[in-house]
Amino acid sequence: MKIAAAQLTCTAADVRGNAAQAAALAVQAREQGAALVVFPELALTGYEPDALAADPRLWTPAGDPRLDPLRSAGIATAVNVAVPAGDGRPAIATLVHDADGAHVTTYLKQHLYRHEQDVFSPGDRDGRFELGGIRFSLGICYDNHFPELSGRAGADGCRVHLASSLYGTGGGVHERAGIYPGIAQRHGLYVVLANHVGPAGPWTGCGGAAVWAPGGGLLAEADDRTPSVVTAWIGATT
Secondary structure, eight states: OEEEEEEEOOOTTOHHHHHHHHHHHHHHHHHTTOSEEEOOTTTTTOSOHHHHHHOGGGOOOTTOGGGHHHHTSSSEEEEEEEEEOSSSSEEEEEEEEOTTSOEEEEEEOSSOOGGGGGTOOOOOSOEEEEETTEEEEEEEGGGGGOHHHHHHHHHTTOOEEEEEOOOBSTHHHHHHHHHHHHHHHHHOOEEEEEEEEEEETTEEEEOOOEEEOTTSOEEEEOOSSOOEEEEEETTOOO
């Protein structure tokens, strides 16, 4: 199976516009032969916690019609959004849909980063799904800083770990470069990282969407400036 990692430059709080941009990248991934494409953290709003706390209209649950462009792109998608959490707050969630647009699973970010704890509700269970006979795990940005999360994935028979993230220029570049190949090396997983590129709330996304093989070898990597997708075969080695 070929898998794609996406990076995009979001327009703040523009769900429809960002969904259209993400759908265009999903079509590119499909045309390159990918069966699944992964998007960055809060890909349909940009990283805008204050706006998300103030305006529930920016929350996009699995049945939201604004997701239709992605659901109709002809490729399985893992897109990260804000969803209603049931306690009056949003949660940061990855929605997985198959190539026919059917909802497969929703995973809620468990490890909230600092200020996120005042805005978002945390999840309480790990994310898993199967596609094409391959078992996948899900992590969202700061989740991936906790080795036990990806360790449980490896122990649970997962083969691929999907990470929807936001890493900025500066220190984020170094975090990104250490954490994700480290997961691949420690737990024998393929790791697929989606990231922002360009303005993302208070940060500037550093791009570098990538795929690593078990053992930590780099299979594909995007640049630090261009909205794009990169693809790699699961089963490939370096």
